[in-house]
Amino acid sequence: MKVLWKYIIPRIIQYLVVIFVGITITFFVPRFTPLDPVQMTLNRVMSYGAQYLDAETLEHLKETLADLYGLKGNIFEQYVRFWKRLLKGDFGPSLVIFPTPVMEVISTSLPWTVGLLIVSALLSWIIGNFIGGIAGYFNEKRWARVLSVIAASIYPIPYYFMAIILVIVFGYLIPVFPIFGGLSIGIQPSFSWHFVVDLLKHAFLPALSIIIVGIGWWFLSMKALSSSVKSEDFVVYAEITGIPESKILFSYVMKNSLLPQITNLALQIGGIFNGALVTEYVFSYPGMGQTLYMAVTNGDFNLMMGISTMAVVAIATATLLIDLLYPLIDPRIRYQ
Template sequence: MQYVVKRTVQALITLLFVVTISFFLYRLLPGGPVEAMQQQLVQEAMADGGQVNVQRINQMVAVRTGIRPDEPLYQQYLGYMESVVLHQDFGTSIWKNEPVFELLFTAMPWSVFISIYGLLLGFGVNVLLGAVMAYHEGGRFDRAMSVVATITSSVPYYVVAILLLAFLAFEAGLFPTGGRYNPATTPGFNLPFMASVVYHAILPIATGFVVGFGTQALAMRGNSVRVLGEEYIRVAQLRGLGEFRIATRYVTRNAILPLYTSLMVGISSIFSSSIIMEQLYSYPGVGWYTFGALEHRDYPLLMGVFLFFTIVTLLGVLVADLTYGLIDPRANTGDTESY
């Protein structure tokens, strides 16, 4: 219990530190969120032929960003933290003119859908492929798949996305070129809509699969080869245990342990890679909104997205820390740590 509390407190302190640093960096940048919105409101007022009311503009800035420009910087920070922590108010998007929390809350399930499925599919295939490569170490299959894994792990994900779009979507017309579902379908728990969602997600999921393919397969192969050389594997063989039981209960179970933490941390990398991937596929998820926020200098939305990525990363690391002892009884999760 003490270990759980310690890790949780460390994650919360890290989150507070990251939010603090990001807030002051955004505020101190030239043309920060307050200045950008002030300029926009002034231009709108002048375009309408009205007079520029500084107090009124500051009030509108405070409502949209959660930051009061007429207050000292430390008071702005305290007010922002109060809005985020107590009221889950991340301000209003300059680009979409909608609450940031609602935008991210709506887009997050779509990003989770394509990212998690691509990650889990890639992880499962990599584990199986790496184990088979280890059992055929030095053979044709091992050499051929090692070359393939090395090549795929070196290709950037956006190159894969462009190739899939070019050949499978535009040229062959087998898949849609963008969107989350067919606008002609009615959103809800009905077969046409769900089939359309899956159909539109095939290429983004395939891209996410390729992102994690190769590196983990080679890592699983190396771990499996190391485990195959352990004494307890020879003892199991001398006891007459079947090859399938040795492969699943002894080799795979022990070789997969070092990949577990990388799987949890990999969730955050998949989300970060979705920024360009969702833009290429015109898939309105968190990454798509992030790219739009960058183009429109939408600082409130950027701050909300940054918090989202930070929380996902910390949760992945925290879950890995808290559950590693469950999948590996040799790991000590008491007052001391084992490496």
């Protein structure tokens, strides 16, 4: 009971506050932009011949659109109605793909993003930490210094720039992999080998662009951590007592260095809506990146709010989970 009141409940309250503040910010930010989705939609409608409608019909259409976009009434009324709809899981219809509900649009594109980014994040985490841990332990070796220079050169490269490089190399110079889409035309999702191969071929380049840059970051951070742990007294004592070097490396140095890396991994997985989504746009991958770009360029407030809200909830949830589970991972921390 003491753990519940002093450790778990305060963190759940903090979690709810973070979500509330984050969603509130995402509500107000689009409304301070110069975008007017109602007028943009009216312009599109009028380009199809609606200019011949009478003023009363146009005014009724404008009011209907304002209600659909959640822009009816003053800002306070909009905010209250937004929370009422949000608590019901209703973001309204997507105005770009009208009348499809926002949640249906998100549920269609979210699995693509989750599959791509989570797999890429896990692979880059495993590879980067493994190589970085070894390089940190043998940091005086020449090969370790060479790897550090390579990683330091790769890490600052943005995901989307790496994606463009891969498109040029493997899409034009060596056309081995498809450079756009998630599946070939005519391929339907199924449990067939043909579908799996086609899916992996289309996901390979987007995933590779994320993995390469991710490995650079995980390598550098793990190398710094393992180099620091290597100089700790318990590691020095283990070396003096003649414990095998491989056991010292994996059981002492890398095991202790991985603790902060686990936290970073949880946050990265929670933040699947980060800048890596630009990679999806470069490859026309049918995930949240494409959907968000479509929403922003067309002023679809409902869809923007739906994606932003899910991003806030995902990151906050990942932070809460790792905060609650960390005492189980790190024996130095106790529930207090």
